[in-house]
Amino acid sequence: MDTIVAAYAAALKGGMTVRLRLAEPFADLLFRELRKIELVDPWRVAGNPVGLAGSSLLAGAMALHFGDLALICSSPLRYAHAERGTTIAAFCGNGLLSLGYRVSVVPAEDAGLVLPVGSCGLTMSTKDLRLHGLLGPEPPLMLLQRLAEDGGVGAIQLRVGGAGWFQLIYRRDLDGAIEFSPIGDLHRIETVNLTCPTDEFGWLHPASAYPFVLDGRYWRTAHPRDWPWPLAREWRSQPASIEYRRIMKAVLLARFQQHPALCRRLLALQCTVSVAGVPAGLIEEVACFLREERLVEDSYA
Secondary structure (H helix, E strand, O other): OHHHHHHHHHHHHOOOOOEEEOOHHHHHHOOOEEEEEEEEEEOOOOOOOOOEEOOEEEEEEEEEEEOOEEEEEEOHHHHOOOOOOOEEEOOOOOOEEEOOOEEEEEEHHHHHHHOOOOOOEEEEEHHHHHHOOOOOOOOOEEEEEEEEEEOOEEEEEEEEOOOEEEEEEEEHHHOOEEEEEEOOOOOOOOEEEEOOOOOOOHHHOOOOOOOEEEOOEEEOOOOHHHOOHHHHHHHOOOOOOHHHHHHHHHHHHHHHHOOHHHHHHHHHOOOEEEEOOOOOOHHHHHHHHHHHHHHHHHHHO
16 A cells, blocks of 8 residues: 555656546556557557557557456557547546547456457567566556546556556557557657558558559559559659659549548548658648548538
């Protein structure tokens, strides 16, 4: 008990600027040891360990295993038809707190049944987390937990023994990722540079495997090598031409319009994008067109 009181006092002394609320739904996780973290569709950036970005873990979904219970967070932007996260009632304050992401606590043995299915997965043990500097040498017991709200964005905050306070926060601006990081140390990016479909945000690349139909033809991808032969022969060698840009815009618009989940992810982007083979500014131009198109649709709904 003295340890809990000391940890709570230290948190208050830190001068938090957010409103704090007790998190009743996660009380069963207290005093349980963090054993491992499962990542679904972990962050992938060339030159960095998979799943890691600075001092943060980033993934489309993750499961934090505390003994025989697992805290599971998943991105509605990536895995749901409607972008609605979990809303939690609090003991203090007025109204409800929306986390943005979806969260649940389940028996650890059932975590695989609840986690969404992604293209890849990664499990990080406490040993791995220590090697990356996220945990200290002490047993990582969860000593305290709370909900925080800052600017309308909710987060689960966990006090882990020997490692300080961590937050689980929804990063809609980072392709709807779930971020697990020390409080006050969010990952920031200003520009996305894509060279291939396996990069983070790889779904933006023309060669990503999202087929569509345009002008009555089936297009396997938006990459010029998959364009109908007359177009490919005439324009793929002239990526700086006005006509190439016009064709690529039509192709990308068709792909995003026919894949609503991709369209939602595109409209959530808040950083500059540079994609190999795509004229500068075209991704933003396509996003602007789709955003205006959606506003028109909503006005008639």
